[in-house]
Amino acid sequence: SSELTQGPAVSVALGQTVRITCQGDSLRNFDASWYQQKPGQAPILVIFGGTSRASGIPDRFSASRSGITASLTIIGTQAEDEADYFCNSRDSSGNHVVFGGGTRLTVL
Amino acid sequence: VQLVESGGGVIQPGGSRRLSCAASGFTFKKYTIHWVRQAPEKGLEWISLINGQGGTSYADSVRGRFTISRDSRKDSVYLQMNSLRTEDSALYYCSKEHYTGWPNLDSWGQGTLVTVAS
Numbered sequence: 001s002s003e004l005t006q007g008p009a010v011s012v013a014l015g016q017t018v019r020i021t022c023q024g025d026s027l028r029n030f031d032a033s034w035y036q037q038k039p040g041q042a043p044i045l046v047i048f049g050g051t052s053r054a055s056g057i058p059d060r061f062s063a064s065r066s067g068i069t070a071s072l073t074i075i076g077t078q079a080e081d082e083a084d085y086f087c088n089s090r091d092s093s094g095n096h097v098v099f100g101g102g103t104r105l106t107v108l
Numbered sequence: 109v110q111l112v113e114s115g116g117g118v119i120q121p122g123g124s125r126r127l128s129c130a131a132s133g134f135t136f137k138k139y140t141i142h143w144v145r146q147a148p149e150k151g152l153e154w155i156s157l158i159n160g161q162g163g164t165s166y167a168d169s170v171r172g173r174f175t176i177s178r179d180s181r182k183d184s185v186y187l188q189m190n191s192l193r194t195e196d197s198a199l200y201y202c203s204k205e206h207y208t209g210w211p212n213l214d215s216w217g218q219g220t221l222v223t224v225a226s
Binding site: 090 | 142144151152153154157165166167201206208210211212213214216217218219
């Protein structure tokens with residue numbers, strides 16, 4: 001399969017922990033990356049290589065993988081974390097890129 | 109690092125358009141550049157990539173209609189779009205791979221809007 005599946009939306013209370021998941025067969029062989037996109041803005045890289053935080057990303061963001069499911073976790077979620085989050089990876093062939101459908105995070 | 113897209117506009121179905129992505133602030137020839145699009149209120153869709161040696165890859169949705177190219181003299185990447193369809197309407201971003209390689213995309217332009225409509 002060349003698809004990555006994300007839940008459409010998740011909400012979290014301010015200061016609490018939230019996990020966003022991304023599932024796909026290609027994740028068995030390839031790492032996921034994670035992007036944050038706020039309204040009217042281009043995406044920014046949050047996590048690369050499965051678990052590494054990109055430059056300037058707060059350490060409340062972390063990521064992991066179990067089997068074919070990659071997860072982005074935010075501990076102590078802040079209001080400014082409210083955004084759409086997308087995962088991506090290579091597809092099963094390794095020759096193309098595939099994005100998940102995105103998860104909208106609402107901070108209550 | 110800066111990526112600036114241009115060339116978007118309103119195009120009739122079946123028409124053609126060339127998008128440009130001007131890069132600066134990094135050693136252009138070393139990095140793979142990608143095009144990613146986003147239809148209004150929709151998710152991100154990867155379209156194409158071109159590596160430093162000119163190797164290319166395309167999504168199934170555009171293969172045979174779109175052609176990616178690069179000009180190292182101008183530090184620019186282009187996306188020639190032919191046989192445009194209404195479903196190609198989107199904001200088109202160019203992005204640069206992270207130093208660890210793709211699909212990690214660490215820099216993005218602000219996008220250029222393509223609207224395919226009669």
